[in-house]
Every structure is written in C-alpha cells, then in structure tokens.
Amino acid sequence: MSLLLSRRSFLTLSLSATGLYIGAKLLGANESYPNFSQETFQANAWIRVDPHNNVTFIIDKSEMGQGIQTSLAMLLAEELEVDLESVRTEFAPAAPIYANTLFRVQVTGGSTSIESSYDNLRTVAAATRMLFIQAAAKQWQLPVTECYANQARVFHAASNQSVNYGDLLALAAEESLDTQVVLKTADEYKILGTPKARLDIPAKVDGSAIFGIDITLDNMLNATIKHPPVFGSELLSFDDSAARSIKGVKDIFAIPSGVVVVADTFWHAKKAADLLRIQWTEGNSDINSASIQRSWFGHSQGDASSVESRGNAEDILDESSNQLTAIYELPYQAHATMEPMNCTVHLQQERCDVWVGTQAQGPNHEAVVKLTGLEHEQVHIHTTYLGGGFGRRGEVDFVVEAVQIAQHFDVPVKLIWSRDEDMQHDYYRPASYHVISAALQTDSLQAWRHRIIGPSIMQRVAPGFVPAAMPQWLPTGLKSFAAWVTGGVVSLINDPTLIEGAKELAYKTDNLEIELSHYDPGIPIGFWRSVGHSSNAFVVESFIDELAHQAEKDPYEFRLQLLENKPRHLGVLNLAAEKSGWGSELPPGEGRGIAVHHSFNCYVAQVAEVRVLDNGRLSVNRVVCAIDCGAVINPDTVVAQVEGAIAFGLTAAIKSAITIKDGKVEQSNFHDFHLLRIDEMPSVEVYLIDSPEPPTGVGEPAVPVIAPAVSNAIFAASNRRIRKLPIRPEDLR
Amino acid sequence: MFEVIVNGTAHEVDVDADTPLLWVLREQLKLTGSKYGCGIASCGACSVLVDGQVSRACVTPVSSVVGKPVTTIEGLAGNRYHPIQQAWIENQVPQCGYCQSGQIINTLALLNANPEPTDADIDHAMQGIICRCGTYSRIRKAIHRAGELMREAEES
C-alpha cells in the first residue's frame, strides 16, 4: 500500500545538538498548538535519532500490561529498519499530536491502539527511513534507488559504502520527501508477525519498573483521602483531633470529593485518616441491591425505546407455539487494578508536573489546565507504567484530587488511595437486567427480542469527552462511539456501551427487536474491560444455547446454521470446536460449552470444559480459544492478552460482584471482592486465525466470551442453566 | 530507631515500632519493588523474605524484623538475573507487572524449600498471590522452568 505525502504537510524535522527530531501530523490527529516553540516541538516528536545512532521512539499509548510499548515499537522498527532490541522508548507527554486518531483525544482504550497506529506509525517510520536514504545518496552522489537501509544504517552495496543514521542527521534535516511512501507488504516483514520479547519485561522482574505509586521526589509529601462511603452524600463536619496526634501529619482538610490527610509518609497519612471522625449527609442511603432488582422488574414491564427493529418480532412472538423467554442478570463489577489509584503533582507558579499511570493523558491535561489556570504548554503529564488499567485509569477523578491537594503546598504531593477507597469509589461496570425472547421455527430463528435495562455510561462521561473530541472523519472501529461523540448530543438511545454486542445480533433472523430501558440507580459507572460486550455476550450466547437445547440441536451446529453469512464468526467457531475435540466424550460430571462473539472488530470463539461436583464446587479445567484479530503484530502478546482476558472474565463469572447496601458498596478489599487465584486458572489454549485483514486490538475481545462458554458448559455437565452472574456454589447444588 | 538488614545491608530507620516493613522499605529505604496491593495480607504484592520465610510486609511490624535478614525483589539479581527472573523473562510472564515481585519472591521461597514442585505444590504455595492480569499459566510454567535452572546451576 502507499500513501501520497509531501514533507510539508506531513513530516516535520528539527535538528539540535541532541539529535534529529522527527514529528508528524498523523491522519486523523488533532492540529498542534499554534506557534509552538522548537522546544515544544522537540518534546512532542515521534522519533529522535541522536548522533550516537540511538533511536528513541516516543510512545503515545499507555503500557498497562497489554504489551503496546513493544507492539508499537515493532511497527516502527519494521519500517525504520532498526533492530527492535535497540529501540529506546519513552512515554509521550500530553499533546494534541498524540491524540488517538480514532477518539481524537489522547486516550488508550477501546482496544484501539494497534488499529489507530498501524498505518500511521509505519508511514512515519518509512518516511523517516527514506529521508536517511536520500541523505546518504546525496552524500555519496549515487542514485537513491541503489541505496537501502538496515540496522539504522544506509548501505550502497556496489560501492561497498555504508553510513549510520546518526551520521546523517544534518543532511537528513535538509531533505524533503516528494515521493510516495511505500509500505512493506506482509511477505517483506522481518519483525511484524513474529513473537518478540516484550521491552518492558526485564524491568518488571527486578523491581525497577516505575509505576505511579513508586514516584519519589525530593521534599515530596504523601496524602490519602476518605470519600463519603454512601453515594450522593456530602461532608457535614469532621473531627481531626485524634488524627492530628499522628507524627508527621502536615495538614488535614476537605476537598470537594472528601477529607484529605497530608503527611510526611503515606503510612502516617493512612494511620491518621483512619482516626478521622467524619460526619456525612445521609446521601442515597436507600439504594440497595435488592431495591435495584425490584426496579429492574418494574422497568421490564414498562415502556422501552426501540434501538434496532426489523420485521415484526412482537406479533410473531405472541403467536408462536415454539417460543422461549428468559431473564438474565449481571452485577456491578469493580476494576480492582492491583495498583490502587494514585497520582503525584508538583504545582509551581508557572508550571505543573503530574506523574500518573493513566490511560487518559488528553482528558487529564484538559482537567489540570482548567483547575490550575495554567496554559497547556505549562502542564506536563508524565506517564508511568500502569499497575493495571482495564478502563479505570481512563478516568480523571484521582488526578483532579491530586491537583486540588497540591494547590495547598509548594512541594510535590503524592496521593494514594487505600485499597478500601479504591474498591468503594470505582466507576463500576454497570449492573444490568435482560428480558430476552425468541421464536423458533424448525431450524431457523423466526424472531428475537431483547430488552436491556441498565444505566448509560456515556451520559456521565459525555460532558468531559465532547469538547475534546470532535471527529471530522472516522476510519474503522468504535464508529458508534465516535459517531455518538461527534453528534455532541447526549442521546441515550445511541449509547453504544449498553447495547453493543446485543444490537448487532450475528444470528440470522428476519424479525428483531432490541429495546433499551434506562434505569440509573445512582451508582458511579464506567468503562470496564470490554464494556457493554461483557454483559451482552453473556446474555446472547447463553440464550442461543438455551434455544439450541429447545430445538434439540447440538449448540455448536445450531450456531453454524444461523451464522451462514458470517465467515469470520464461522472461522473462529470451527477452529475452537475442532481444537477442543467438540463432540468427544467427557467423564460424568464434566461438560463442554461453546460461545462466539464479535467485538472491537475482532472475532473470538471459546470452548470451556468444566466439572461440577455434587456439593456445587465448580472447576473450569480447560479453555480453547480461537481468535481472528486480523494481521498479528506480536503473536505472543495476543496469546498473553487472551489468557489474561479469560482470567478477567472468569473472575467476573465465578468469583466477584459489587453489591450495594444502604447506599454503600459492601465490598472493601480482596477478602470480600474475590479475584481468581492460580489454583482456579484453567489451562488455556489459544489458536490464531491467519488473516490478511488489518490488525485489531486484543486487550478486550476475549473477555466477553468466557462467561457464556462456562455457563453453557455447566448446563452440559449438570443440566443447570445459569442466568445470573456470578455463579455461586448454591446455584450448582 | 530500628536496625533493619535488607538485601545484606544494615539500615537505621527512625520510625514507630508498628510501622509495617512494607512502608519502611518503600518510604524510608526507597526500595519500591515491593508493592502495596491490599494492606491486609490478602494479595501478596508486598511479599518479602524474612529469615528465608515469606512474609507479608504490609502487616509485618518493623520491630519484628530487627536483626533478621530481609530479602526484597531488588536483592535477587547479582551480576546477572536470578534463575527465577530468567525463567520469568523466558516465559514472558508479566503483563502490567505490579504483582510480579510478590510472585517471584513467593517462588523463591517455594523453590528453596521444594526444588521440584508439582502443580499441586505450586497451587498451594502461590494461591495467596493475586494477579489481576491473569498471568497464572505462565507463572506455573516459569516456576517449573526456574526449578530446572536452579537445579542445573547447583549441579554445575
């Protein structure tokens, strides 16, 4: 493929003693600041080549374990013709040129990193390589076409000459690119598609990787916060006499979201915070998990808005003699990243530095500018490694708090939330309730109706997102999300986070009705790894399994026949079935379940094998997963992400839930919000479909599939149909 | 004042007797490899060795480790990576990496006591160490591999 580019509109070069800085305005990225200085430009470059021939790549995405640092460096190294192992990486500051080209704001999420960078980054790298080749050819007075690059060096084979990129900086800075940038085809790849060791792993086995919580600065103070335990409640008063007796306490004060203790160390701050006696207003203390459930039932009876409709599902369902209706329920879920929320801020007269493990440099940048009144160029966001993200670190709440605290001091302050605060003040995966019906006619799905009852995430986040994100055009992926944002209108009907995975039913039917009934009990909600798919795939894939059994069909074959025109669904479904030995005998008490789902442009099928004991004990023994994520960048990273996604989804399926009592989250730490442990981890086999399609992200798409695969396997093993998560032993006795 | 011996070096720290070892390591000694995950001994992210035994540093008062050797993740590698770290790299174990010092320290204690653990031994020894990123399959493989590497090192 080739893209027509001229240097004037695309690459920008800046030479200084420290090296050649290569910047680029990516297709779909935002305009840079007007009149930026050379310093700002250099800080916002993509690539830096220094006179010692070191190549540094400035990474615009956050590394939270998904291996993106390495995958993006692979894209760069492939086209720049440098060794992957020699590429140095730095995390980018917040700046418009690093805006995610799909979101138009600097955010890592929605499994978009690879998709938004694939062409862009390779093009920047290839163009840069061409500049160096042109520069060398000029120096040698030889034709450009006879020169090539390898390992950060330009060669001319016939004359046996070669020169390092680092020795060509001044010449390259004068070059312009008037030809087409031609990207390699897959058969020319040396790096892409082969398993590469991750660049971040060495630092993660010797304790040297720096996460936000590890930031240590001279004269730094440490802070912690107590939020109102009941949602919607506010501070009345607090008594800090006991807390102030703790050694090292510097100050105790209120900020809008809670009461803060600042001390010399976190330990002192935490000890003091636990001694605070705080009076809060009553808040929404009448919210309970049970009352939420009652409201769900009410909404299931009342009106709903239609979000997708064709044919006449209503009448067919009424008249059908072969129809099935079921109710499914999913709870709130916490992100529970292993590293609790934290952020360090140093606020000075004309400068603010923020050190944070964040998925949202863009929104944080805007938030800090607004809070401090500083200019964008005066606010510096330093991205650290993230001790887990899963969507939680796309929020700005804890960064806003850290700035509000830093406003009281001249020195840097690090805010760390205790685990309890982290667990009880998350933006949770929404709980939802589903009423689903279908009519069968011999082998076909005659009608399908799915009513979703739940709250809208977009309604909460939209006001923050909209001004920063106004796409003019959209490439692929998250179209619904971006389209929704483009509109700039809070239209709940279109909130994709509630209906994704349900609206675009893959199974063939002529009569379809997808309905939405909004009900927000007032619990803060947010993006949780795979978002709406995490709930809807469980419902759809479990219910299809119910229908297969109603039709007395094998659940795998039943799906095949309804997915006739969905080749990529079929591809993964067939591969997973084949590799799992679908149809072969299992010992009594064991069962196999299958599920397939499409999300984030990626296709995933899983077969789970479970064992159910008479006492209700469940073990998930084996999961076979087939994934079609388009062209594969780093195969080992795809496998790792699938393994992790299965653990994450399985935790939500069989271990954890957030429940509400008297307006308050009942769980507070890992003793009552249980996460999957090593003895509960199934053996996981991952098979990749060889695909010529453009690559997709892989952080999320395997999450939604595991819950239905497991619950369908439970049905096969024990004849018990699971319609409510998480699965408890009492459901299986 | 308490004297703590961390990775072979003695340090005097001026803290209260009840200060957890974790915060002494992280805040006084600036050894941030041991992590805070839960503070109540239920995740293992803060694991260190005290006198060769695994200890949850978040609930271990500094006063209880005086005079006893403490090993943290920073003390594992000498001139080269410890076999456990090598096995971790070979198997590309970490994702976010936050839990991994705890995983590695617990593996060290396991392999010291039981150089050739079975899967059941691994389940038993590692059950308390949470990995939210779900790197468990690779941890298991890496433990077997590290056992091999440690036995090889011993033989040679």
Ligand code: FES
């Ligand atoms: S932080 Fe010590 S066990 Fe979790």
Ligand code: FES
């Ligand atoms: S690697 Fe992220 S918690 Fe284990």
